[in-house]
Amino acid sequence: MTFRDKTVLFNAPKIMGVLNVTPDSFSDGGKYNQLDAALLQTERMISQGATFIDVGGESTRPGAEPVALEQELKRVIPVIEAIAKRFDVIISIDTSKAEVMRQAANAGASLINDVRALSEPGALEVAADLADRFNIPSCIMHMQGSPSTMQLAPEYESVVDEIIAFFRQRIDIMSKAGFKYHQIMLDPGFGFGKTLDHNYSMLKNFVEFTQFDLPVLAGMSRKSMISKLLNVDVNDTLAGGICVNTVAALAGASVLRVHDVKEAMDVAVIIEKLNQL
Numbered sequence: 001m002t003f004r005d006k007t008v009l010f011n012a013p014k015i016m017g018v019l020n021v022t023p024d025s026f027s028d029g030g031k032y033n034q035l036d037a038a039l040l041q042t043e044r045m046i047s048q049g050a051t052f053i054d055v056g057g058e059s060t061r062p063g064a065e066p067v068a069l070e071q072e073l074k075r076v077i078p079v080i081e082a083i084a085k086r087f088d089v090i091i092s093i094d095t096s097k098a099e100v101m102r103q104a105a106n107a108g109a110s111l112i113n114d115v116r117a118l119s120e121p122g123a124l125e126v127a128a129d130l131a132d133r134f135n136i137p138s139c140i141m142h143m144q145g146s147p148s149t150m151q152l153a154p155e156y157e158s159v160v161d162e163i164i165a166f167f168r169q170r171i172d173i174m175s176k177a178g179f180k181y182h183q184i185m186l187d188p189g190f191g192f193g194k195t196l197d198h199n200y201s202m203l204k205n206f207v208e209f210t211q212f213d214l215p216v217l218a219g220m221s222r223k224s225m226i227s228k229l230l231n232v233d234v235n236d237t238l239a240g241g242i243c244v245n246t247v248a249a250l251a252g253a254s255v256l257r258v259h260d261v262k263e264a265m266d267v268a269v270i271i272e273k274l275n276q277l
């Protein structure tokens with residue numbers, strides 16, 4: 001798409017900072033250290049401009065082992081409570097489990113981020129109830145297969161069309177379950193059952209995902225679609241991340257889910273400037 005023949009909307013995206021509270025995301029296992037480190041990281045991301053803090057207790061990387069309910073609760077609930085007590089920020093709970101959604105909302109979370117799009121038992125009902133009673137929206141993400149299988153052989157007739165059809169189907173199911181339209185957020189799920197080319201064709205056609213007039217979240221930060229293409233280590237994907245986030249933002253992404261909040265905020269501030277002229 002050249003800028004000449006299409007009007008590019010310069011709507012600045014909001015930034016969602018990633019807070020991983022899985023044990024492998026902290027240097028040592030100590031409880032105090034983990035909570036303290038999480039709060040320090042949260043404070044840093046808020047000071048850098050994050051609107052959302054995404055708290056996740058189950059790693060959903062390719063091949064990741066599922067986490068038991070009790071384990072996931074132990075990881076995320078104390079962190080959510082501590083953040084809600086200290087900061088004025090929107091806490092997003094990254095979970096697929098109905099019980100984690102309910103307890104996280106109780107502890108102060110006000111956005112549900114489910115990479116399995118409310119497909120687990122009870123999740124749709126609990127999320128719809130939280131939307132109804134507390135106006136808590138849900139972000140539903142497309143994934144082909146499950147974390148343990150999704151990257152074995154991703155296959156699509158047309159990845160963009162299949163994601164669009166998935167969004168249509170899930171929006172219909174959520175509306176029937178009681179969600180109001182504005183309580184739904186969409187996410188094409190970069191890296192979740194997609195090859196490198198699938199990911200870049202999703203990015204190239206990102207504007208298609210905005211056809212529902214619902215906010216669309218883009219989560220490409222530090223993912224293999226950057227490290228593989230640029231042939232760099234995951235810790236050296238900052239420049240690539242800024243590029244893909246800029247492309248997604250100009251194509252209409254409302255939220256960028258990132259590890260590097262400062263750099264994503266720089267993108268948002270520059271786009272906001274263009275919006276004002």
Ligand SMILES: Cn1c(SCC(=O)Nc2ccccc2)nc2c(=O)[nH]c(N)nc21
Pocket residue numbers: 056060061094113114115139141187189190217218219220221222223224234257
């Ligand atoms: C929870 N969650 C994840 S976890 C995967 C991840 O960050 N991998 C990863 C992290 C760091 C380095 C390499 C890979 N990705 C998304 C996303 O794209 N959208 C939404 N809505 N939620 C998401």
